Amino acid sequence: MSSETSDSTVEEKRSIATERVDDVVIRFAGDSGDGMQLTGGQLTNTSALLGNDLATLPDFPAEIRAPAGTLPGVSAFQVRIANYDIHTPGDAPDVLVAMNPAALKKSIEDLKTNGILIVNTDEFNDRNLKKAGYETNPLDGSGLDAYRVYPVALSTMTRRTLEDSPLDFKSRDRCRNFFALGMIYWLYSRPMENTIEWLESKFAKKPDVAEANISVMKAGLNYCDITQAFQVRYEVDAAHLPEGTYRNVMGNAALSIGLVAASRRSGLPLFLGSYPITPASDILHDLSRFKHFGVTTFQAEDEIAAVCSAIGAAYGGALGVTTTSGPGLALKGEALGLAAMVELPLIVVNVQRGGPSTGLPTKTEQADLLQSMFGRNGECPVPIVAAASPADAFDSAMEAVRIAVRHMVPVILLSDGYIANGSEPWLLPEIEDLPDLRTDFHTDAEDFQPYSRDPQTLARPWAIPGTPGLEHRVGGLEKEDLSGNVSYDAKNHEKMVRLRAAKVASVADFVPSLEIDGAKTGDLLVLGWGSTLGAITGAVNVARQEGLEVSRAHLRHLNPFPRNLGEVLGSFKQVLVPEMNMGQLAFLLRAEFLVDVESMTKVQGKPFFRSEILTKIKEMLGADNVN
Amino acid sequence: MSTETPTLTKKDFQSDQEVRWCPGCGDYAILSALQTVMPQLGLPKEKFVVISGIGCSSRLPYYIDSYGFHSIHGRAPALATGLKLARPDLQVWVATGDGDAMSIGGNHLIQVLRRNVGVKILLFNNRIYGLTKGQYSPTSEVGKRTKSTPYGSLDTPFNPLSLAIGSGATFVARSVDIYQKHLRETLLRAAEHQGTAFIEIYQNCNIFNDHAFTYMTEKGVRQDQTLYLEHGKPLVFGKEKDRGIRFSGTELEVVQLGEGVTPEDCLTWDEAAENPTLAFMMAQMLPPDMPTPIGVLRSVDHPAYDRQVVEQIESEVEAHGHGKIEDLLYSGELWKVASDGTVSDA
Numbered sequence: 001m002s003s004e005t006s007d008s009t010v011e012e013k014r015s016i017a018t019e020r021v022d023d024v025v026i027r028f029a030g031d032s033g034d035g036m037q038l039t040g041g042q043l044t045n046t047s048a049l050l051g052n053d054l055a056t057l058p059d060f061p062a063e064i065r066a067p068a069g070t071l072p073g074v075s076a077f078q079v080r081i082a083n084y085d086i087h088t089p090g091d092a093p094d095v096l097v098a099m100n101p102a103a104l105k106k107s108i109e110d111l112k113t114n115g116i117l118i119v120n121t122d123e124f125n126d127r128n129l130k131k132a133g134y135e136t137n138p139l140d141g142s143g144l145d146a147y148r149v150y151p152v153a154l155s156t157m158t159r160r161t162l163e164d165s166p167l168d169f170k171s172r173d174r175c176r177n178f179f180a181l182g183m184i185y186w187l188y189s190r191p192m193e194n195t196i197e198w199l200e201s202k203f204a205k206k207p208d209v210a211e212a213n214i215s216v217m218k219a220g221l222n223y224c225d226i227t228q229a230f231q232v233r234y235e236v237d238a239a240h241l242p243e244g245t246y247r248n249v250m251g252n253a254a255l256s257i258g259l260v261a262a263s264r265r266s267g268l269p270l271f272l273g274s275y276p277i278t279p280a281s282d283i284l285h286d287l288s289r290f291k292h293f294g295v296t297t298f299q300a301e302d303e304i305a306a307v308c309s310a311i312g313a314a315y316g317g318a319l320g321v322t323t324t325s326g327p328g329l330a331l332k333g334e335a336l337g338l339a340a341m342v343e344l345p346l347i348v349v350n351v352q353r354g355g356p357s358t359g360l361p362t363k364t365e366q367a368d369l370l371q372s373m374f375g376r377n378g379e380c381p382v383p384i385v386a387a388a389s390p391a392d393a394f395d396s397a398m399e400a401v402r403i404a405v406r407h408m409v410p411v412i413l414l415s416d417g418y419i420a421n422g423s424e425p426w427l428l429p430e431i432e433d434l435p436d437l438r439t440d441f442h443t444d445a446e447d448f449q450p451y452s453r454d455p456q457t458l459a460r461p462w463a464i465p466g467t468p469g470l471e472h473r474v475g476g477l478e479k480e481d482l483s484g485n486v487s488y489d490a491k492n493h494e495k496m497v498r499l500r501a502a503k504v505a506s507v508a509d510f511v512p513s514l515e516i517d518g519a520k521t522g523d524l525l526v527l528g529w530g531s532t533l534g535a536i537t538g539a540v541n542v543a544r545q546e547g548l549e550v551s552r553a554h555l556r557h558l559n560p561f562p563r564n565l566g567e568v569l570g571s572f573k574q575v576l577v578p579e580m581n582m583g584q585l586a587f588l589l590r591a592e593f594l595v596d597v598e599s600m601t602k603v604q605g606k607p608f609f610r611s612e613i614l615t616k617i618k619e620m621l622g623a624d625n626v627n
Numbered sequence: 628m629s630t631e632t633p634t635l636t637k638k639d640f641q642s643d644q645e646v647r648w649c650p651g652c653g654d655y656a657i658l659s660a661l662q663t664v665m666p667q668l669g670l671p672k673e674k675f676v677v678i679s680g681i682g683c684s685s686r687l688p689y690y691i692d693s694y695g696f697h698s699i700h701g702r703a704p705a706l707a708t709g710l711k712l713a714r715p716d717l718q719v720w721v722a723t724g725d726g727d728a729m730s731i732g733g734n735h736l737i738q739v740l741r742r743n744v745g746v747k748i749l750l751f752n753n754r755i756y757g758l759t760k761g762q763y764s765p766t767s768e769v770g771k772r773t774k775s776t777p778y779g780s781l782d783t784p785f786n787p788l789s790l791a792i793g794s795g796a797t798f799v800a801r802s803v804d805i806y807q808k809h810l811r812e813t814l815l816r817a818a819e820h821q822g823t824a825f826i827e828i829y830q831n832c833n834i835f836n837d838h839a840f841t842y843m844t845e846k847g848v849r850q851d852q853t854l855y856l857e858h859g860k861p862l863v864f865g866k867e868k869d870r871g872i873r874f875s876g877t878e879l880e881v882v883q884l885g886e887g888v889t890p891e892d893c894l895t896w897d898e899a900a901e902n903p904t905l906a907f908m909m910a911q912m913l914p915p916d917m918p919t920p921i922g923v924l925r926s927v928d929h930p931a932y933d934r935q936v937v938e939q940i941e942s943e944v945e946a947h948g949h950g951k952i953e954d955l956l957y958s959g960e961l962w963k964v965a966s967d968g969t970v971s972d973a
Contacts, residue, residue: 051970238964261952290955298709311706312709320713434952471693471694
């Protein structure tokens with residue numbers, strides 16, 4: 001944590017120093033059943049209401065409840081709280097709360113030197129130490145000397161607090177995460193009111209549970225106050241965020257809201273056909289709750305039925321959407337080709353995860369770009385839009401819908417696990433500023449040709465069943481130009497293949513030029529797409545502070561590329577492309593522009609650290625001081 | 628149903644596309660029956676949609692002058708489900724074959740049946756793959772010699788009616804391509820059904836599996852091999868109406884009428900029985916020992932899925948009002964940042 005000013009405010013009657021810091025990274029790590037995601041979420045929400053800028057990184061196992069106390073069962077939630085505009089959840093935590101030995105083992109290497117380590121000593125028994133693979137208790141001896149260690153008997157104190165609670169023993173123990181939260185609230189001077197309100201409303205029907213958690217949280221806060229365990233407490237001031245109304249939002253939630261907003265702005269009822277898959281299922285859950293927005297959700301029997309039902313709905317005049325992750329996109333490939341052939345609007349959301357095959361379901365990756373580009377039989381380009389951050393998922397969803405309905409084409413919208421489950425403050429847009437997506441169906445029967453085209457967008461008319469006089473047939477067989485009748489004619493096939501490609505290419509005519517952050521020409525451009533935005537922006541900003549000249553650009557449109565991309569690439573001596581894959585965007589850039597971009601890759605199921613990209617920037621600029 | 632009564636004829640449902648099935652194919656008869664029935668349903672023709680998968684039967688939509696969607700192999704029920712949920716006002720028919728529905732699309736078929744989506748499924752069963760030129764299908768009999776089974780097929784075939792009944796289908800019927808009157812009546816019954824209607828149509832492929840159903844359709848034997856199911860009537864068949872079906876223990880048996888055995892001793896057919904056991908037993912009646920039942924095996928009135936989906940949305944709208952984008956965006960815990968940077972609860 002970067003300390004700016006140290007001020008010796010006297011806190012009430014106790015003389016504990018309060019130190020102001022610009023930002024802090026806190027990680028809660030515990031067993032899957034320890035409620036770490038919830039605890040981190042509460043700290044996040046409370047800090048949001050204090051006006052801090054935030055970024056979060058949940059990290060949980062694929063198993064619902066891996067064996068308790070084991071390394072695979074560790075669930076963690078990292079949040080970065082800052083008084084300035086930040087872009088990532090931080091490379092390394094300043095504070096680590098380890099609820100058991102396994103959590104300590106998995107996270108301790110990440111903790112900053114001299115960082116604060118709070119451990120629940122009650123869980124450091126022989127059984128748990130063995131499960132975590134510790135031969136001796138790491139709390140004994142000098143192994144943790146690099147950190148400020150605060151051993152706390154969290155479980156014992158939770159039990160003592162709840163001696164008179166009507167809850168059973170197991171339920172009482174489950175409150176211990178709130179003891180840890182109370183401690184963090186004290187340490188970082190956060191008010192408890194917001195969490196108290198949340199508990200009271202969440203457990204309105206189980207007041208004993210609410211009461212127990214509140215008592216334990218207060219006990220945690222009081223524990224710090226009374227024992228003076230910490231010599232200093234910290235404050236993180238509000239960030240100077242742009243004027244407006246904010247909420248904290250996770251990527252999947254923002255994407256869901258974006259789809260509903262697009263439905264409203266287009267006047268098309270939203271139909272979601274989906275099959276549950278990690279990490280996309282929350283979109284299905286969210287949209288299922290929005291029935292009063294006229295949203296129909298259909299949990300299909302499989303990925304193929306999901307996309308086909310969405311195509312059927314689109315054929316009928318709905319905004320057809322299907323949501324999935326990589327393996328599901330593979331299954332949807334044939335149907336996506338059908339949508340391209342019948343030229344109906346369709347949104348296919350792919351919340352990417354580690355692959356191939358089942359891969360790493362709960363970990364993030366960007367390795368489906370080439371699947372999105374090429375994963376269909378025949379010549380079948382489709383537009384691809386990628387969200388860059390949790391809040392950006394809202395705008396990206398609206399943009400995907402715009403392209404789909406304006407060009408009558410299936411669009412792939414890429415998100416990933418990091419965006420899906422990460423959160424950030426979202427400056428809420430004014431409704432009237434949202435894009436106008438009003439869409440009309442074709443109704444004029446005179447000279448109706450199902451495959452006639454708009455001269456600009458090359459879209460065919462959307463003529464939905466039930467419209468008198470427009471009866472016609474569509475299907476996956478090659479279409480005759482204009483009439484849409486089945487045609488095996490050689491010349492016609494080539495014409496149609498080229499027309500479908502030209503239609504997708506024409507999307508670029510309606511897409512803004514790629515903006516460059518920094519000088520428009522120079523030695524180095526860092527070009528990214530998707531969820532690497534935060535790490536790239538952070539790294540470039542630090543590089544500039546250190547006097548390096550480096551520019552940055554981020555692609556939202558992966559197919560087609562913005563019209564000026566070739567020119568942008570040509571304006572820099574070197575182009576660095578960091579990606580959480582083996583270089584898929586780099587591959588496309590080399591293929592299309594014959595530019596030898598420098599590919600930087602990471603496939604660990606984890607986002608880039610800012611420092612990793614910074615190091616690479618320095619290396620490429622031949623800067624001294626490379627560390 | 629629309630209040631208008633458009634006066635449409637069979638011709639109104641004939642598209643300008645040249646029908647390209649092999650001469651003599653049973654598909655012609657099914658197309659003709661459907662084109663005859665559609666104008667009788669009191670709906671304007673733009674309200675009809677025919678959705679198909681892949682295979683010879685799935686070319687049907689091209690030949691009907693309404694809306695049509697020739698989709699991908701096996702997926703027609705999934706497409707039809709999406710369309711019917713988005714547009715319950717449309718009458719949606721699905722044309723499929725034994726390969727399309729029972730093999731690659733098996734999952735979608737059982738799912739649409741269990742959900743009871745208001746679509747009408749015509750299964751053209753010719754017990755062979757036609758469009759891929761003659762491989763055995765999931766309804767081909769054991770031992771069938773085809774291009775892909777030169778030594779005889781080993782697969783136990785599906786019984787489509789049993790599969791449908793087992794999936795919870797609310798309307799299950801069988802007819803035969805050349806039994807035109809019966810086929811039209813059965814299509815009409817399907818059109819009137821609110822949930823999923825499933826009709827297996829025995830259809831002759833005269834190129835790759837000719838005479839598959841001759842054992843029952845040939846003039847001389849038809850009456851003796853076909854059992855017409857009629858609701859509320861005893862199960863009696865034969866040229867002379869001299870045989871019937873009755874229970875023998877827990878099995879069904881053929882009994883010779885006369886000598887004290889009357890039609891009243893035979894089973895009285897009840898297509899509306901909620902318990903599907905008897906319908907399943909009827910589906911399992913197989914030649915040569917038993918006649919082949921045709922007609923409606925099961926017709927029960929369960930709420931259609933598409934109707935329920937719409938009602939759930941309507942009741943939510945009624946409970947919460949029609950949602951506004953503002954409510955969606957400006958929800959949860961909000962805070963305001965003023966121009967001077969001060970933060971307050973919103």
